Amino acid sequence: MAHSLVAPGRPLPSGIIKINSAICFVASESADTLIATKQIAELIYASDDEDDDKKTHSLMEPVLVACPLPNAIIMPSNSLVIFTDLDGTLIQHADYSYNAARPLLKKLQSLAIPLILASSKTRAEIEVYRKRMDIKDPFIVENGGAVFVPRGYFRSMGHRAIIKDDYECLELGKPYTELVAIFNTLKKRLKLNMIGFHQMDVAKIMEMTGLSVEEAARASQREYDEPFVIVGTDSLVHLATLKEMAKQQRCKILKGGRFYHLIGSSNKGRAVRILTQLYRESYGITKSLGLGDSENDLTLLANVDVPILVQKADGSYDPKILEKLPQVMKAPAPGPEGWALSLTEQLHRL
Ligand SMILES: [Mg+2]
Numbered sequence: 001m002a003h004s005l006v007a008p009g010r011p012l013p014s015g016i017i018k019i020n021s022a023i024c025f026v027a028s029e030s031a032d033t034l035i036a037t038k039q040i041a042e043l044i045y046a047s048d049d050e051d052d053d054k055k056t057h058s059l060m061e062p063v064l065v066a067c068p069l070p071n072a073i074i075m076p077s078n079s080l081v082i083f084t085d086l087d088g089t090l091i092q093h094a095d096y097s098y099n100a101a102r103p104l105l106k107k108l109q110s111l112a113i114p115l116i117l118a119s120s121k122t123r124a125e126i127e128v129y130r131k132r133m134d135i136k137d138p139f140i141v142e143n144g145g146a147v148f149v150p151r152g153y154f155r156s157m158g159h160r161a162i163i164k165d166d167y168e169c170l171e172l173g174k175p176y177t178e179l180v181a182i183f184n185t186l187k188k189r190l191k192l193n194m195i196g197f198h199q200m201d202v203a204k205i206m207e208m209t210g211l212s213v214e215e216a217a218r219a220s221q222r223e224y225d226e227p228f229v230i231v232g233t234d235s236l237v238h239l240a241t242l243k244e245m246a247k248q249q250r251c252k253i254l255k256g257g258r259f260y261h262l263i264g265s266s267n268k269g270r271a272v273r274i275l276t277q278l279y280r281e282s283y284g285i286t287k288s289l290g291l292g293d294s295e296n297d298l299t300l301l302a303n304v305d306v307p308i309l310v311q312k313a314d315g316s317y318d319p320k321i322l323e324k325l326p327q328v329m330k331a332p333a334p335g336p337e338g339w340a341l342s343l344t345e346q347l348h349r350l
Pocket of ligand 1: 085086087088089257292293294
């Protein structure tokens with residue numbers, strides 16, 4: 001069945017009903033077109049036949065569950081957009097679970113609040129979490145290296161967007177091959193024992209991350225960010241020099257939960273600003289909230305209205321973020337538990 005997307009503000013083709021002031025729907029070329037909105041939790045059948053009264057079938061939530069619409073994009077109808085880091089924030093640092101956040105993830109969906117995953121992870125890795133969490137909103141990959149937006153999600157993405165599979169993509173970071181070349185130059189000049197992802201095979205990535213073989217393979221599909229470790233006790237002494245030398249190459253070194261990251265001039269904050277602007281233009285969404293746990297979330301937190309710093313597994317908070325963003329709200333627990341507790345509290349306030 002062919003599907004097409006009805007963008008907000010555009011005329012609705014025959015057979016499509018607009019529900020409340022909402023949102024955006026799946027249209028098919030068949031006579032019976034299914035339109036779903038999770039916000040009102042009911043299914044409406046639309047018919048191409050003008051004489052056929054538009055039938056509203058309430059109390060059909062089980063059908064909605066039983067008949068997922070794979071190509072449906074539920075468009076935001078709320079006035080809030082949420083940006084969140086993954087590792088150590090929405091998912092556990094140690095075992096990548098997010099059980100504590102599941103009920104709230106469902107609630108955000110029912111409220112049609114867009115949730116933007118913004119991680120150092122690759123597109124291949126984030127796609128798996130989007131699927132597991134049933135999220136259909138845009139996402140930010142590799143520390144802001146690119147923004148991936150489902151096609152037709154926004155009215156316009158601007159001329160810089162390129163089509164990549166089912167997405168409109170804004171590439172903000174340096175290409176990976178360039179980063180690897182710069183990494184090797186820095187390593188040679190500083191004579192540091194740095195090991196980058198491009199030097200690690202899948203088994204090594206599994207050993208360093210605890211990921212499964214499939215997950216490690218997805219983690220290695222890098223496009224805009226080179227994670228690395230520095231081996232040796234004097235790594236901190238060299239870090240300042242390394243950062244300075246990276247700057248001369250128009251790059252940055254960021255610290256994530258497990259690795260340092262070499263990236264171009266992109267960062268999560270720039271990607272957040274771009275998406276915030278697109279949400280404002282397409283949906284009138286004006287309020288943003290962000291959650292993160294590590295230094296590489298600083299720019300994300302600095303570019304949202306309500307920044308929340310999630311506790312680390314040892315109960316501490318990232319000192320760099322506390323120093324640079326003294327107004328940041330502190331989640332009362334680590335990982336997904338802190339994510340859910342702090343976000344629930346803020347949703348009640350907003
Ligand atoms: Mg993190």
